[in-house]
Amino acid sequence: MLQQVMTAPGEIIFREVPVPEPGDGQVLIKIMKIGVCGSDIHVYHGEHPFTSYPVTQGHEVSGEIVRLGEGVEGFVPGQKVTIQPQVVCGQCHPCRHGKYNLCESLKVMGFQTTGTASHYFAVDAAKVTLLPQDMSFDEGAMIEPLAVAVHAVRRAGDVSGMKIAVLGAGPIGILTAQTAKGMGAGSVMITDVSDVRLAKAKECGIDFCVNTKNEDFGDAMARNCGPDKADVIYDCAGNNITMGQAIRYARKGSTIILVAVFAGEAHVDLAVLNDHELDLNTSMMYRNEDYIEAIRLVSEKKVVLSPLISKHFAFQDYLEAYRYIDENRESTMKVIINVQE
Numbered sequence: 001m002l003q004q005v006m007t008a009p010g011e012i013i014f015r016e017v018p019v020p021e022p023g024d025g026q027v028l029i030k031i032m033k034i035g036v037c038g039s040d041i042h043v044y045h046g047e048h049p050f051t052s053y054p055v056t057q058g059h060e061v062s063g064e065i066v067r068l069g070e071g072v073e074g075f076v077p078g079q080k081v082t083i084q085p086q087v088v089c090g091q092c093h094p095c096r097h098g099k100y101n102l103c104e105s106l107k108v109m110g111f112q113t114t115g116t117a118s119h120y121f122a123v124d125a126a127k128v129t130l131l132p133q134d135m136s137f138d139e140g141a142m143i144e145p146l147a148v149a150v151h152a153v154r155r156a157g158d159v160s161g162m163k164i165a166v167l168g169a170g171p172i173g174i175l176t177a178q179t180a181k182g183m184g185a186g187s188v189m190i191t192d193v194s195d196v197r198l199a200k201a202k203e204c205g206i207d208f209c210v211n212t213k214n215e216d217f218g219d220a221m222a223r224n225c226g227p228d229k230a231d232v233i234y235d236c237a238g239n240n241i242t243m244g245q246a247i248r249y250a251r252k253g254s255t256i257i258l259v260a261v262f263a264g265e266a267h268v269d270l271a272v273l274n275d276h277e278l279d280l281n282t283s284m285m286y287r288n289e290d291y292i293e294a295i296r297l298v299s300e301k302k303v304v305l306s307p308l309i310s311k312h313f314a315f316q317d318y319l320e321a322y323r324y325i326d327e328n329r330e331s332t333m334k335v336i337i338n339v340q341e
Contacts, residue, residue, distance in 0.1 A: 004117035004318055007054045009046030012319045020122040022069035028122050029081060033141040034337040035060030036321055038170070039261070043111065044322045051111045057318075058117035058337075059085035059110040062131065062140025072125045080131040082143045083116060083123055084291060085109035101151070101285040117318070119339060129291045132299055138336055139298055142305045145334075146294040147286035149175035152259040153183055154290070155283045156232045160184035165221055165230035167246060168237030168260060169197040169209070171308055171333050176234050176259060177206045179294075182302030189224045191217060191245075192237075196331050203307045218249040230254065238262045247272050247280075255279040308333040315339045 002014045022028040040057055042048040065079045075081075088095055088103035095103050109115045116123075131140045149172060153159060164180040166173050169192035177190045189208035190201045198209040208224040210217075221229050229251040235242050238260025246256045247269050256278055273280060297303040310332045313321040321335050 001119035002315065003056055003119075004058070004315070005054045005056050006043060009053070010044060010319075010322075014316055017118070019120045022067055022072075022122045024070045025072060025125055026069040026122050027065050027072055027075055027081075027125050027128055028067040028069075028120055029063040029083070029116075029128070030066050031058070031061060031063045031116050031119060031121050031339045032137040033062045034058045034117055034339060035141045035145065036325065036335040036337065037145065038172075039111070041322065041325060048111065055111065056114045056117050057110040058115035059083075059108060060141050060144040061085075061116045061121075062137040062143075063116075063121070063339075065128075066120065069122075069125075075125060075128065075130070080133055080135060080137070080140060081128050082131055082140050082291070083109070083121075084127045084129060084286075084288065085115070085144070086127075086285065087113050098287070101287050117315075117337070117339070119315075129288070129295070131295065135295070135298065138309055139305050141336060142308070142334065143291060143294050143298070144286075145171060146175050146179070146298070146303060146305070147290040148172055148259070148283075149179040150183075150290040150293045150297070151286040152176055152234060152236075152257060152283035153179045154293075155257050155281055156255055158184075159232065161186045162231040163225040163229070164188045165225065165233045165246075166190040166206075167217075167233065167235045167242040168192060169194065169201045170236065172259060173234075173236035174201050174204055174206070174308060174333075175303070176236055177201065178204055178303045179297060180234075181205065181207075182297045182300075187225065189221065189230070191220065194330050197333075200307060200333060204304055212245070217245040221249055232257065234259050236260050239264070240267050243268060247276075247278065250276065250278050252276040253278070255281060257281045257283055259283050310335055312336045312338055314341070 087107040088100040089105040092104035166177045210220040
C-alpha cells in the first residue's frame, strides 16, 4: 500500500509499505477520505511547534472497517467509521478524571505520531467511532473538526435560548456557529473581514453575518443581539484584534471562549477583563461524547457540511492540495483528500 510522508516542510513522498495487521484490540480500516486542517498547513510550512519530520499526516478521517484484531467486539467489517486521533497515557490526573483531551503526555496522530494518510490504517478499537451507514465519507472526515466545535460550544454549558457571537468565519468558526444553533441557541452572529467567508456562513444558515471592516463589532452586536449583547462570545480567529474586540464589547459578567489556536503572543486587556468580571475560557480538542453529538447534529441536519467542502484532490496530489490552499486562502474552507481511487 502507499503511505504519505512529509519528509521536510513543503516536501512529500509516497512510499510502499505492507498493509498492517491489526493487533489485539485493534481494527484495520480502509482509509477513504482525509480532511486538511489548518494545523496541517502549519506543518507544511514548518511552523508547527510540536511536529518533527518525517511525519505521516492525516487526522480528519473516514474509512471502512476491513478486519478485526483479536478480542474486538461491537464492530463488523464493512462499517463506516471515523477515528479519534488523540494518543493518551491514561494515567495522569486529566486522563483518570475523564479529561483525556488534556492528557499531560498528549500526542496527536499526524503530528507527534503516525497519522492515517495511507491506504490502510490499524488502530485501537477504542479510538474508532461508528458513522451512520447513510453518512457520506466526506461528511465522516469532517466529524473531527465538528467535534472541536461541539466541545467548544459545550464549554459554555447549555446554550439554549442564548445569543451567541462567533468571531472568525473560517471552517471552525462556521462549524461553531452552526453547532450553537443546532444545540438550541436563540440567535447567532458571526464576524469576519472576508465577504467570501461570510457568504459561506450565510449559506450555512447563520442568522447575522457581519464584516467588521465595514461595521464596528460593538455596534453590530448591539444591532443584532440587542442592548444586553451576546451571552457568549467565541473567538475562532485567535488574534489580538478579535480577542480585543471580545473583551472590549462583551457584556459585563458574560463569557468569552477562545477556540482558535492563538496566533503569536497575546496582549490582553486584563484591566477590562477584571473590571467587567468576564469569564475568559478556553477549549481544547474533544472527547468521545463530542464525536457522538457531532454525528447526531449532522444526522438530524442541524449542521450542514457539504457547503464547507471547497475541493477534492487525489491521494498522490497531496502536495498540490497544499499549494491550492496557499493560493486560495480566502475562498478555501475544507479540502478533502480522496485516499482511494
